[in-house]
Amino acid sequence: VGSEILVPLTLKINGALQRVRIDPRASLLDTLRETIHLTGTKKGCDHGQCGACTVHIDGKRALSCLSVALSCQGSEITTIEGLGTPDKMHPMQAAFVQCDGYQCGYCTSGQIMSAVALMKEPIGTNDADIKEAMSGNICRCGAYANIVDAIQQVRKGKS
Amino acid sequence: MKSVGNAIPRIDGPLKTTGTADYTSDHNFPGMLYAFPVTSTIGKGRIEKLDTGSAEKMPGVHAILHRGNIEKMYRVEPSAGFSEAYLDERRPPFEDDIVRYHGQYIALAVASTLEQAQAAARAVRVTYKTEKPDVNPDLELGNTKPAPGEEGRPNVDQKNNGPGKVVSERGDAQKAFDAASVKIDHVYTTPPETHSAIELHATVAVPDGDTLTIYETSQGVVNHRNVMVQQLGMGQEQIRVISKFLGSGFGGKLFPWPHSTLAGAAARTLNRPIKLVLDRATVFQAAGHRPATKQRVRLSAAPDGRLTSTQQDYVNHTSILDDYEENCGEATPYLYSCPNLKVTKGLVRRNIGTPTSMRGPGAVPGLFATETAMDELAVLLKMDPVELRLRNEPKMDEGLNIPFSSRHLPECYRLGAEKFGWAKRNPVVGSMTRDGLTLGWGMAACAWMAERFDAEVIVDLRDDGTVRIACGTQDIGTGTYTMLAQIASERLGLPVEKIEVVLGDTTLPPGPLNGGSMATASVIPATFLASDNAIKKLLSIVSASKGLTLSGKKPEELSYTDGVVHLKNQSPGSGMPFGKVLTAARVRSAHGNGKSEGTLGKKADVSRHAYGAHFVEVTWEAMTARLRVNRVVTVIDGGKIINPKTARNQIEGAAVMGIGMGLFEETVYDHRSAAPVNRNFADYVMPTHADVPRIDVHFLDYPDMAVNEIGARGVGEIGLAGFAAALSNAVYHATGKRVRDLPITIEKLL
Numbered sequence: 051v052g053s054e055i056l057v058p059l060t061l062k063i064n065g066a067l068q069r070v071r072i073d074p075r076a077s078l079l080d081t082l083r084e085t086i087h088l089t090g091t092k093k094g095c096d097h098g099q100c101g102a103c104t105v106h107i108d109g110k111r112a113l114s115c116l117s118v119a120l121s122c123q124g125s126e127i128t129t130i131e132g133l134g135t136p137d138k139m140h141p142m143q144a145a146f147v148q149c150d151g152y153q154c155g156y157c158t159s160g161q162i163m164s165a166v167a168l169m170k171e172p173i174g175t176n177d178a179d180i181k182e183a184m185s186g187n188i189c190r191c192g193a194y195a196n197i198v199d200a201i202q203q204v205r206k207g208k209s
Numbered sequence: 210m211k212s213v214g215n216a217i218p219r220i221d222g223p224l225k226t227t228g229t230a231d232y233t234s235d236h237n238f239p240g241m242l243y244a245f246p247v248t249s250t251i252g253k254g255r256i257e258k259l260d261t262g263s264a265e266k267m268p269g270v271h272a273i274l275h276r277g278n279i280e281k282m283y284r285v286e287p288s289a290g291f292s293e294a295y296l297d298e299r300r301p302p303f304e305d306d307i308v309r310y311h312g313q314y315i316a317l318a319v320a321s322t323l324e325q326a327q328a329a330a331r332a333v334r335v336t337y338k339t340e341k342p343d344v345n346p347d348l349e350l351g352n353t354k355p356a357p358g359e360e361g362r363p364n365v366d367q368k369n370n371g372p373g374k375v376v377s378e379r380g381d382a383q384k385a386f387d388a389a390s391v392k393i394d395h396v397y398t399t400p401p402e403t404h405s406a407i408e409l410h411a412t413v414a415v416p417d418g419d420t421l422t423i424y425e426t427s428q429g430v431v432n433h434r435n436v437m438v439q440q441l442g443m444g445q446e447q448i449r450v451i452s453k454f455l456g457s458g459f460g461g462k463l464f465p466w467p468h469s470t471l472a473g474a475a476a477r478t479l480n481r482p483i484k485l486v487l488d489r490a491t492v493f494q495a496a497g498h499r500p501a502t503k504q505r506v507r508l509s510a511a512p513d514g515r516l517t518s519t520q521q522d523y524v525n526h527t528s529i530l531d532d533y534e535e536n537c538g539e540a541t542p543y544l545y546s547c548p549n550l551k552v553t554k555g556l557v558r559r560n561i562g563t564p565t566s567m568r569g570p571g572a573v574p575g576l577f578a579t580e581t582a583m584d585e586l587a588v589l590l591k592m593d594p595v596e597l598r599l600r601n602e603p604k605m606d607e608g609l610n611i612p613f614s615s616r617h618l619p620e621c622y623r624l625g626a627e628k629f630g631w632a633k634r635n636p637v638v639g640s641m642t643r644d645g646l647t648l649g650w651g652m653a654a655c656a657w658m659a660e661r662f663d664a665e666v667i668v669d670l671r672d673d674g675t676v677r678i679a680c681g682t683q684d685i686g687t688g689t690y691t692m693l694a695q696i697a698s699e700r701l702g703l704p705v706e707k708i709e710v711v712l713g714d715t716t717l718p719p720g721p722l723n724g725g726s727m728a729t730a731s732v733i734p735a736t737f738l739a740s741d742n743a744i745k746k747l748l749s750i751v752s753a754s755k756g757l758t759l760s761g762k763k764p765e766e767l768s769y770t771d772g773v774v775h776l777k778n779q780s781p782g783s784g785m786p787f788g789k790v791l792t793a794a795r796v797r798s799a800h801g802n803g804k805s806e807g808t809l810g811k812k813a814d815v816s817r818h819a820y821g822a823h824f825v826e827v828t829w830e831a832m833t834a835r836l837r838v839n840r841v842v843t844v845i846d847g848g849k850i851i852n853p854k855t856a857r858n859q860i861e862g863a864a865v866m867g868i869g870m871g872l873f874e875e876t877v878y879d880h881r882s883a884a885p886v887n888r889n890f891a892d893y894v895m896p897t898h899a900d901v902p903r904i905d906v907h908f909l910d911y912p913d914m915a916v917n918e919i920g921a922r923g924v925g926e927i928g929l930a931g932f933a934a935a936l937s938n939a940v941y942h943a944t945g946k947r948v949r950d951l952p953i954t955i956e957k958l959l
Contacts, residue, residue: 055268056322073269073324080323084243089235090228092456094407095489099890102407130228139223147222150854153862154686155225156408156456162226181898188890190407191457191686192865193858194901 061122063088064132078122079103079114082129090130090159094188101187104160104167105129111167130159133166141207142166145200153191161187165201177202212698212705213919214910216854219691220705221454221684230454233426234411234486241413241482242271244475245326246468247316247333248491249308252342252560252883256306259316260334269325272479273333275316276303280474285439290810291662291722294435295464297497298563300530301440302467308337309529310562311883312494317471319479323486342560344878348503348524349557350396373522373553377542377608380549382507385518389509392518393585397506397578398950399933400875401526402499403492403885404567405895408456410496411486412469414476420447421473427452428463429722431681434715436465441473448473452713455685455723459866460566462685463724466496493888497565498876500525500535504578508586514600516547521579524555528563532556535564536571540656540930541579542608543816545601550608560883566724568866569926572657573933577870577951580653580934585947588636594938595622595631598654606816614815614915618654621822621844624907625652629824629842638945646828648839649943655931659730659817659848659913659922660809662721666735668697668743669798674772674788676703677798678736679711682720682728687925688855692729693736695851696919700740702771718802726819726923727809729851733917734805743801744769747787754794759785808916815915819927821845823864823935829943834955836943838868838936841904848922849912856924861904863928869896870929871936872952 056071063086070085079096082088082105091114094102098116105114106128134140142165145151152158164187173179180198189197224230249256261273272278282301285294302314318329386392413424421443427433427450434450441448455462472485487496507520525535538552567573587594602619605612626632634650635641641648669677678697684690694708701708711717721731748764751757751774759767759774768777768784775784791799808817826840841864850856873894876885887893912920933951940958941947948957 073322075324075328076322083235084237084323087237088228089231089237092232092407093234093409093486094456095890097489097889097891100407134227136223136227136229139227143223143226146226147218150218150222150858152222152225152686153688153855153858154406154408154455154457155221155230156232156406156686158225159228178899181901185897185899188407188895188897190405190459190866190895191858192862192896192901194865194896194898195861195903196858198898 059120059123061127062125063127064129072119074120076119077115078117078119081119082114088129088131092156092159094157101164102157102160104163104187106163106167111164130163133162142200142204145203149196149200149203150193151197151200152193157187157189161189161197169205212695213849213851215695216852217691217705219688219855220694221690232408232454232456233413233424233452234484236413236424238415238482241484242319242321242479243323243326244317244319244472244483244485245330246314246471246491247318247330248494249311249313249315250882251308251337251339252311252344254308254337254339256308256315256335257338258336261316264318264329264332267325267329267332269321270329271319273316273318273329274475274478279303280477281442282440282470282474283442285436291432291724294439295432296436297464297531297533297565298467302471310560312491312562314467314471314495317475319475319483342883344559344561344880344883346400346501348501348526350503350505350522350524373555376538376552376554378551379607382518382520382549382551385549386507386509386520389517391512391589392507392509393582393589394507395582395585395949397504397581399502399574399577400951401501402567402870402874403876403893404459404461404497405893406457406459406461409487409489410462410466410468410492412472413482413484414472415482416476416480421476422449422451423469423473424451425469426455426462428455428458428683428685428724430683430713430715431719432722433465437469437473440470441477450715452683455683457686458723459568460570460724461497463566463722489890490888493876493885495562497563499567500527500533500564502535502537502574504537506578506582508582510586510590514590514592514597516545516601518549519547520551522553524557526559526561526564527556528561529558531563533564535574537575537578539571540576543606544654544656546603546607547601561878569657569929572930576655576931577933580931581937581949584651584938584941593636594652595626598622609816611814611816614817615911615913616820617846617909617911618820620909621820621846625822625824625842625844628905628907631824638942646830647943649827649829649939651935651938651942652822652824653931653935653938655821655823655927657726657819657927657930659819659916660725660727661731661917662727662807662809663805664721664731664735665718665804666732666739667718668739668801670743670747670787671798672788672791672796674707674786676701676708677711678708679717680720680732681715681717682732683713683723685723687723687859688852689728691855692851693732696733696736697740700737725809726925726927728923730916730921730923731807733919733921735803737918738803738805739801741801742803743799746801747774747799750794750796750799751790757785757790757793817913817915819845819847819922819924821927823932825935825939827936827939827943834958836940836958839902841902843904843928844907844909845924845927846909846911847924847927848916849920850908850910851919851921853908856908857906859924860906860928864904864932865896865901867929867932867936868900870951871933875952
């Protein structure tokens with residue numbers, strides 16, 4: 051039922067091409083979660099206000115709930131699943147575990163995607179700079195200090 | 210092997226950081242349909258006409274479900290306790306045509322895609338007979354008439370909750386107040402707050418024959434199952450509820466909300482898996498909130514600071530049909546020594562969805578009022594607020610006339626004052642400055658109950674040398690997976706890495722709700738017992754085995770030490786690891802069950818609570834009216850801390866929420882539509898990274914052996930209690946403005 055109005059779309063996600071048929075109104079977030087079943091990216095507000103749905107589009111952080119999926123054809127999309135796995139975590143994922151940079155874990159994908167992207171952003175090196183740059187990602191559990199610690203740990207490991 | 214007290218990283222951390230932990234809405238099933246609710250756009254009235262015609266014809270739509278075409282839903286019988294079948298909003302959805310709050314469920318659109326369901330829900334035309342709703346934020350205090358029932362429909366709970374009902378009383382508080390020369394009498398208010406867990410409430414209901422599996426955003430799968438059994442009219446064996454990972458709850462997911470019943474009924478009606486994820490606005494409207502409170506506090510003291518009377522009269526708003534009580538006087542009778550005390554309560558009805566428990570229900574708004582009042586008394590007495598509290602430290606729980614199990618609140622004050630540098634405080638308002646900013650230093654005490662729910666745990670020692678521990682409780686972000694592994698590790702003498710923890714499923718032995726900061730404390734006795742029983746079983750397996758060195762020995766001749774079975778009179782080094790023993794005996798596991806009874810609601814011979822003290826520094830820039838929380842020291846007397854890493858995170862997170870409560874958070878209802886106008890995360894302001902300073906947390910770590918064998922109390926809520934008072938007291942010290950109505954927004958400081 052209703053399949054007649056679905057449209058074909060090819061997305062490049064985590065290096066792999068995904069050919070899907072979606073409702074043309076679908077956001078990138080809902081397409082990731084409901085059609086491709088990459089559920090690591092989370093929905094918290096659907097209005098671009100919480101940051102839980104943060105992914106990378108062409109290397110820059112973007113809110114997938116505010117991105118129309120059809121507009122993402124041709125872009126390189128990276129989700130939390132593209133960073134690492136439980137057995138082989140990305141250094142930022144490992145630092146979040148080490149520093150307890152979460153509680154419930156629900157905003158965590160978005161926090162980590164933001165944190166990884168901001169490594170390449172022109173911001174300062176102080177805690178205050180990181181806090182400013184991370185303020186689009188709300189953590190209701192309030193693990194903010196630990197998140198900043200995790201980011202600083204990765205930064206210092208790099209330098 | 211010592212596991213308790215180790216600051217180990219969470220064992221579920223690699224799942225949470227890689228997007229592989231499955232939360233409720235992450236579940237997808239073949240043939241699954243998407244549901245989206247139609248909700249009322251008025252706050253009071255009656256549905257005259259529901260026109261679903263055009264919506265039903267839209268692409269992909271399977272059904273527009275409403276009162277006339279959905280499987281029947283029932284009320285729940287009166288609950289005797291929190292785990293029997295408890296819920297706050299007792300009316301099942303679609304029960305009648307009366308609208309009592311904005312956002313009430315009216316119909317449910319079900320379609321092949323989420324977008325189709327959302328579009329169809331918007332296309333349903335509803336005609337209302339509209340009445341003027343009452344969402345007045347100013348609650349009637351001191352109005353002693355009973356809360357009114359609705360026309361032709363008595364209050365659900367049938368009891369008189371008119372303001373003035375006495376909660377606790379000793380001596381003659383009014384007489385002492387009248388006679389005193391040093392006294393304060395003020396009214397404090399706290400606004401409706403919304404839990405705002407980042408995970409939206411969601412249900413995925415999967416029918417299979419006459420059974421239903423419900424994936425739910427739940428802080429209590431057992432209670433949720435029990436409620437669904439009654440609301441859907443099914444047998445207990447027909448419903449399974451699963452909550453493996455929860456995107457936090459803070460009480461908002463403690464008890465079932467009508468969306469879950471709706472999803473279950475829709476799945477049964479259409480015989481298809483149904484995914485229902487609420488949008489953020491609906492979470493604000495129909496999934497609970499902390500109600501507004503209004504509290505009059507009267508204190509009197511002798512010139513030396515000793516309290517001579519305490520009076521606290523409070524009311525909170527509740528919904529039209531339900532009697533939700535915000536227990537603001539929870540901590541008042543036992544926090545200080547005072548010969549004359551009276552605490553009264555009351556409810557005020559509004560056309561607002563039913564309130565519910567939010568982190569530290571009762572004590573959190575209550576301590577804002579009473580701990581701000583203590584600061585006002587200290588100012589009046591020209592006495593240091595720490596000294597005032599020390600002078601009123603009680604020797605026993607004067608509310609219940611029983612001793613404290615373990616209370617080290619004075620040490621919290623002293624350690625906090627030392628870490629904060631409180632001795633340098635100049636009490637004169639606005640007298641302290643740094644870098645051109647005015648400093649404000651404030652402090653407050655906090656307290657929260659330390660009780661237990663019933664719990665049942667299964668421990669399996671397995672032939673591969675690992676352990677499986679299972680319990681039908683949940684990890685809501687507090688670290689239950691990790692702490693259970695540490696608790697079992699402690700008892701079994703095995704490394705945490707060898708222990709698998711299974712939670713969040715009603716097919717497991719019934720476990721506690723994640724409420725009242727009780728889950729961790731509750732599972733300790735059951736885990737210890739289950740571990741001991743598994744060891745006993747292991748020894749009997751060895752005894753009955755053949756061909757092993759230890760075969761044929763009587764169980765009482767055998768001993769278990771750190772994973773090894775050996776002869777009692779020989780060293781563990783001479784024995785055999787349990788995995789090898791079980792392999793040789795061709796048994797998969799040595800199984801132990803442990804069951805323990807709760808303490809909540811039972812007559813106690815000792816008063817069990819967690820305590821603490823917050824010290825807060827704010828900076829105030831008068832020229833621009835810029836207020837910042839700059840520094841926090843919090844000391845918690847939380848019993849034995851099982852994992853300092855996760856426990857510290859709990860206290861820090863509570864302080865962050867306390868900054869929100871103190872400075873930002875307030876749900877505002879439109880007096881015309883009764884809608885919460887700021888039902889989104891741009892307008893319901895919560896603390897972000899940039900709002901939060903370093904929070905310096907210290908634990909005293911005195912075991913409270915009256916709570917359980919480890920002496921551990923819960924620490925999920927205590928950190929929020931009292932925090933807003935410490936903050937408002939700091940604001941007063943900086944600005945001279947005493948803000949008695951939260952949140953402390955800029956216009957209140959101008």
